[in-house]
Each structure stands twice: as C-alpha cells, then as structure tokens.
Amino acid sequence: MTHIRVVIGAGALALALVATAVLVGRGGAAARPPRRVARADHFPPAPATRSPATRAGIELGRRLFFDPRLSANDRISCATCHEPARAFSDGVARSARGISGATLARNAPGLANLAWVERLFWDGGAKNLESMVLGPIQHPDEMGETVARMIEQLAADPVMREAFARAFPGEGVTPSGVMRALAQYLRSLVSADSRYDRHVRGEAGGELADAELRGLAVVRAKCARCHATELFTDRAFHDIGLDPPSALPDEDPRRGRARVTFRAADERAFRTPSLRNLSYTAPYMHDGRFATLAEVLAHYRRGGVAGVALTDDEADDVIAFLRALDDPDFVARHAR
C-alpha cells in the first residue's frame, strides 16, 4: 500500500505527465474501470505550469531540498526551516535558524498544495515556485549562498551530476535546473488525505464525529468566505484586523500585500493560509503571534474587520473539525 500511496500522493500531477509521455502504445494496463484520476480531484483545478514534472525532476528537487550545500556554511538546508515532521514548518513564531542567526520577518509556513498557489509568500511577492527558490538561497539571513558557488559545488559531485542528467538530460547542472527541480518537488507536496478528505471521498477512515461535523458546518458558514474550497483558502489577501498589524516593532504597518501592489486597500493584508495540517504548523499567522488554535479563534471572536461571532460550543466544534484536516500520512510520507 505504502508504495502506491507515494506514487499517487507525491506524484499525481507529475505521473500523469510522465505516463502520458511514455505509455503511448503500451498494452495490458486498462483492465479495470477507472474510479478517478487523482486523489486530489475534489480540489479546484490547479493552474497550469510551464515546466512539466517528471519523477526524476521531483527526485532531484527532493535531494536539493534536503541538501545543506545550498547554503553558504553548508549547514542549512530548506528543511532546516521547513521540517517534514511539522508539515514543512519550523515550530517557532519567527525563525532564527538562518545563516546570520537574525530573526526573520515572517513565520515559516507549512508547505503543501503549492501547485494551487500562484502568489507565494505571506504577501504574495513571489510569482512562481521556480523563481522564488532563489529567494531563500540568496537571502543573507536564510541560506546566504551565491548561485555561482552553489552550482560549482553541485557540479563537482558526480551523484548530483547524474541526478541532474536524469532530470534534465543534456542541460548540465544549471541554476535553471535547480529552480525547476525544487519547484517540481514543491508542487508534488500534495496533502489530500486527511480524515476529512476520506470523508469527502466516502472512503474508509473518513468517519467524522458529531462535533467535527458541526464544526465543518460552522467553518463552511462563517470562515469559507476566505478559507474557501477544499484547499481551505481563497488564495487571496485580507486584513483580518490583527492588532498590532505586525510583531516587528520597526516594520511599516502598511506592509502586507501593499508591499507588492502599493495599493492602500492592500495594507495589512496577508494571504489566507490553508486550514490543513494546523496541528503540525503552530504557531499561527504571518508573524506566528498565536500559539494555539484557541488563541486564533479568540482573535476572530473579539470582532473587528474580520470578526466572527461564535458560541463557546461552536468554537470547540471548529477546533475539533480543524483537527480532522490533519494529514498524518502526508507528514509521514515526506519524512526522511
């Protein structure tokens, strides 16, 4: 079972392309009626990407993600701040694990279902996964590496040369290859196997308790304006009235989405995070200001621009339901 899970979960999008390219003309596979094409087909359609994924590309991306040679001191990898066991977040409000030891401006979010996200980062400043990859690598407080040195080191390693050759035949070890492979790996991080997902698909293991079902109804009624679709995010930007707007004492409070758009209407707005895997990704919000889900709900219940009225019982039900959005298989599958 495990093996097939890996194939479907980590490579559903990818495999579709690989298999389509390769299997034309092969016989013998079509014995049973199809039940569905991918596990995440209850999600909205993913936007098109330019670089098609391959298994070799995803595999190279996975190697790079865990490779500390992407940092200047060869000790920090992407996984330093995006730990698989925490659904690829790091458990602190704002990380100081980067090369300079300086505390970063934002909370490191969990990484899942990125194939559906078109504006990355809390303020949507990065346009796609390929291009954003150079951000952490070069950032003086994150990995502080130069692209040139990184390429030099990777190209000196025969194992890496081989992995690049498999992923991008005839291209050598290039910055573009690093970007595309990491992006392919990041897109392959599909989390769609929580108890809730099994419930939606009518599968075994998809039973929801009464409190969870009541919580689901509350979330649909009161939160889905922003935490929309089966992704539990509208992937848009909202000011939810956090006070103060930033935990950074010297940050311009107008930042948020407005840093990118320069529009007054986008001041203090951040991208709606998904509600999946919250048990692994505390603390919450763009600056990690809330340690628990109870604190998050207390914020909404105080009222204000995105206030949500909830009775105590409703709040308990919501939290119960949010736990049903945890995907332990996703976390286990990607652990090294």
Next chain:
Amino acid sequence: MRRALSLIAILATAASCGDNDLQAEIDDLTAQLATTEAELAQTAQQRDTFKQERDALAGALAALEAKVNPVISLEVPFVFGAEALELNKAYPVAGGDTLSFREVRYWLTGVALERPDHSFVDVPDGYYLVEARPEQPLTNGTESALMLPATRREAISFTSIPSGTYVGIRFHIGVDPAHNDDLSRTAGELHTLKNMTSDNGWMWFTSYIFTKTRADLAGPGGAAVVSWDNGSNDDLREVHLAFPSAIETAAAVAYKVRVKADLETLADAVAPRQRVVIGAGTPGDRSLLADAFRDMFVLESAAAVP
C-alpha cells in the same frame, strides 16, 4: 494517451479502495512502473540525441541564413549629448550638478523590423543585455569571489530576418512578462547570473532588473551615489523608431541601424538631484525612469554598410 490515463486511474483505484485483495495488483503495478521508468530513461536518451541534432541544425540554419538573408546590425551607443559616453567622467546636468556614470545596463528585447504595411518581423530569441560597466563581483544576495569582466556592449546583430523592404524598427526595454515572471526560463542572453536579478530587494519581485544605472552626483547640494533600478512588468517599454527612408535589404549584404541612447536626455527627464534612489519601493519613479529610458533613443541612420 488513453492507456496512460487508465494506468493512472488504476493506480488511483488501487490506492483508494483499501485492503487485502490488492497486493497482487500492487505488485503488478510496481512492475509496470519499473518498465515505465526504463522506458522513460530511454526516452530521455532520445531527447538528448534530438537536442544535439537540433543544435547542429540551428548552427547550419544560421550559416545558411547569413547567405540568404541580410546581415543586420543594430548599434545602440551610449552618448551624453554630442559625446560618446565615457564612464566616470563628470557631465554637467541641471542645477549646477555633475553626473558621472559608473554603470549603465538594460535588457534590449523583442527586436523586430517594420514592413511598409506596418507589420513586424521578429528576431527570434531576441534577448540582449546592453551595458557599459567596469569589472564587478557577481553578486547574488551575497558577494562572491567571481568577477564579471568589464564590458562595453552596444551592438547586436542578426541574420534571421529575410530580405525585403523595411521602414522602421521596434524593440523593448525590459523583459516580457512570460520570461520576467519565471527566472528558470532561459532565452537569448537571459540568465540569473548577470547581476540583473537580485539587487535592492528585487528578489521580492522574483524578476529581472530591466534597467540599472549607477552614477556619482556632485554639486552645490552635496555628493550622492545615484542608484536607479526598475523592473516589474509595469516597467516594460516599447521603443518604435521610423527609418529616415525605407531600406531595401538583399541577401548577404550588411546593413546598419544606428540608434543613439542619449544619457543627457535620460538625466534631464529623471532629475538625479530629486531622485537619487529609484528601486523596488518607488513604483511611480520606476515608471518615470522607464519612460525616460524609452525616450532617450534617437534614430541616426539605417543604411547598407558601404
């Protein structure tokens, strides 16, 4: 195609429907997957061979084109008023100030010649970096020990445009959104290791710097280092210039289109004393800078090289 999809469907079915009776099917699928991967490796090898063949053909095509098509060069020399630009020379600007340029660079892209019916013939993969700058370390967030050698690049040439009558030229300052939004996409001279991506917070936009100007400003208001960058999709500009008279191009003949880039016009339009720093955080000034780059080009001549 259909078979491929049904394999996936079966894999999905296997993964979703549960338990014991599946083990045999799983083994079967695992075996199929291994075959698939072997086939993929083979396909990859073929792709390699095709790529080599394509490159060889492209080389041959270029050689042939040079015989069949005219050889057209576009010269875009930097000048300051009547003089050719000298880096680090103090030129007078408004308000009794002087400006001496340390570095000027921009992406010249989307080159096309205009036919008499005002349609355009594009130069394929036309992404060029025009620059006047001294040696500098390759900086990608952090400085590296690698040096980019001093460069003065103010001309491009192409043989891909067929013979015919042409009445003007068009090009862009900056990079089109499709390439600007995806740094992993390579075309022409586009590359992330050219100090044209990551300075001054540009990584926030994960895109190319379109134009980059560094200069020393001196005068009654004091000394300052001018630093002008722009580069979001909104900053892309089109330059469209009519030839003084139509050129009739013929096979294997060389033609030269000379367009001067007058930094005096640029300095007048941007006013360095008022705008010492332009960058990611100053969208209004970035746009003004983009207009000023567009407007500094003056067509001097378009003719056969004698």
